[in-house]
Amino acid sequence: MEYALIVAGGKGLRMGGELPKQFLPIGGKPVLMRTLEAFYAYNPEIHIILVLPHSQQSYWTELCAEHSFSLPHTVADGGETRFHSVKNGLAYVTTPGLVGVHDGVRPFVSQEVIACCYELAAEKKAVIPVIDVVETVRHLKGEESVTVSRDEYKLVQTPQVFDADLLKQAYEQPYTSFFTDDASVVEAMGVSVYLAAGNRENIKITTPFDLKIAAALLDSCLI
Numbered sequence: 001m002e003y004a005l006i007v008a009g010g011k012g013l014r015m016g017g018e019l020p021k022q023f024l025p026i027g028g029k030p031v032l033m034r035t036l037e038a039f040y041a042y043n044p045e046i047h048i049i050l051v052l053p054h055s056q057q058s059y060w061t062e063l064c065a066e067h068s069f070s071l072p073h074t075v076a077d078g079g080e081t082r083f084h085s086v087k088n089g090l091a092y093v094t095t096p097g098l099v100g101v102h103d104g105v106r107p108f109v110s111q112e113v114i115a116c117c118y119e120l121a122a123e124k125k126a127v128i129p130v131i132d133v134v135e136t137v138r139h140l141k142g143e144e145s146v147t148v149s150r151d152e153y154k155l156v157q158t159p160q161v162f163d164a165d166l167l168k169q170a171y172e173q174p175y176t177s178f179f180t181d182d183a184s185v186v187e188a189m190g191v192s193v194y195l196a197a198g199n200r201e202n203i204k205i206t207t208p209f210d211l212k213i214a215a216a217l218l219d220s221c222l223i
C-alpha cells in the first residue's frame, strides 16, 4: 500500500493574511487541491491522508464542494507542531507499505520526483528529495562569519518517503525542536536517509513572495 500524508496543519504566520495559505488560489485553484492532485496523478490507488487544523475542516469541505473536488482522502487533525501533525496522520496508516510525507504547500512537486522517491524507498526504506545550494553559504560564529563549502550542503524538500513501520516507530520518540522534517526524526533512531534528486520548482509556499513565484511558474508553463 502507498500512502501520501499531506500536512497542512500549520498557522502560516510567515504568510499572514486572513485565508490560510493552503487555501489560497493559484491560477484559480486552492494550493492544497493542486498538491493532492499531484499525488493522485502519480498513483490513483494511493491512500491520501490530509492533516488540517480541526477548525479548518468544515471550510475545506465547503471548498471541495465549490470546486467539485472529489479525490478520495481521509482528514486528520493538525497538531501543535509539524511533528505532532505527522504523528496524528500516521494513526491512519494501518497497513504495511510506504508513507510519503509531503507539505501541503508544495504543489509543484514533479511526477518524476514523487515516483523516484517512492520507487527508491521500496529498497532503501528512507528517501528524501534534495536540491543543490546555488548561492554562497556563510556560517555564523558569534560576531564573525565564514564562508563554507556549499558542496557540503543540500536543500531538503518533500515528499520524504519511508517504510511505514519504520516511520511509525520513529514518531514514537519524544518530540524535540530539532525535528524540522521527517528525516531528522528517522535519523534520531540511527537510521540513514538516502538522498534523491528534487525539483527546483518544488517550492514551499511560505511568504507572499512565494505566491508571486507560484503564479509565475504557472504562467510560464514551467510546471
Ligand SMILES: Nc1ccn([C@@H]2O[C@H](COP(=O)(O)OP(=O)(O)OP(=O)(O)O)[C@@H](O)[C@H]2O)c(=O)n1
Pocket (backbone or CB within 6 Å): 007, 008, 009, 010, 011, 012, 013, 014, 015, 051, 078, 079, 080, 081, 082, 083, 085, 086, 103, 104, 105, 204, 205, 206
Ligand atoms: N503544526 C503544524 C505546522 C506545520 N504544518 C505543515 O508543515 C508544512 C511546512 O510548514 P510551514 O510551511 O512552515 O507552515 P506553517 O508552520 O504554517 O508556517 P509558519 O511557520 O509561517 O507559521 C506546511 O504544509 C504546514 O501546514 C503542520 O501540518 N502542522
Ligand SMILES: C[C@](O)(CO)[C@H](O)COP(=O)(O)O
Pocket (backbone or CB within 6 Å): 082, 103, 156, 157, 158, 180, 181, 182, 204
Ligand atoms: C519539511 C521541510 O519542508 C523540509 O524542507 C521543512 O523542514 C519545513 O520547515 P518549516 O519551518 O516547518 O517550514
